[in-house]
Amino acid sequence: MIRKAEEQDIPFLLDIYNEAILNGTATFDLEPKTLEDRKQWFYDHIETHPLLVCEKYEKAIAYASLSTYREKKAYDGSVELSIYIHKDYRGIGIGKQLMEAILNLAKEIDGIHTIISIITAGNEVSDRLHEKFGFTYCGKIKEAGYKFGQYCDINVYQIMV
Secondary structure: OEEEOOHHHHHHHHHHHHHHHHHOOOOOOOOOOOHHHHHHHHHHHHHHOOEEEEEEOOEEEEEEEEEEOOOOHHHOOEEEEEEEEOHHHOOOOHHHHHHHHHHHHHHHOOOOOEEEEEEEOOOHHHHHHHHHOOOEEEEEEEEEEEEOOEEEEEEEEEEEO
16 A cells, blocks of 8 residues: 555664665665654655655555755755665565656645656666656766765656656
8 A cells, every 4th residue: 555654654664774775776875874864854754745655564665755856946846756665575566656656646746847866777677667657867977876895877867747
């Protein structure tokens, strides 16, 4: 079930994100987040940006968020999309469900003009998901991040809503 995130989801969202930090390059965060960090992130989203979860067995197993793209005022109509899925639930269509739900929600929100996704190069599953939903590939930024002893490229995707 896809629904808006609730406060009780925060520990599950923390676990999902910290697993991504420690074991992958989907995020360029290097240090695990604390519960207080994720609470602040959660409340920031509840106030201004959508945060959806996929719930199974009464717990959040994945989430999609739209976040501030950049702090400068001229970027207010742009948001950055993130989707994270618990490692045990990847590859079964949850990303597709979350993508559809967050895009539909974004279309209903006044002020969102464009959605931008920053995807670490080599994540073909995420690239294909974005392309399936009509995102345009805007280009590659070479060696944008350094994680696990190597430089990583990023692919930039965009869709106008």
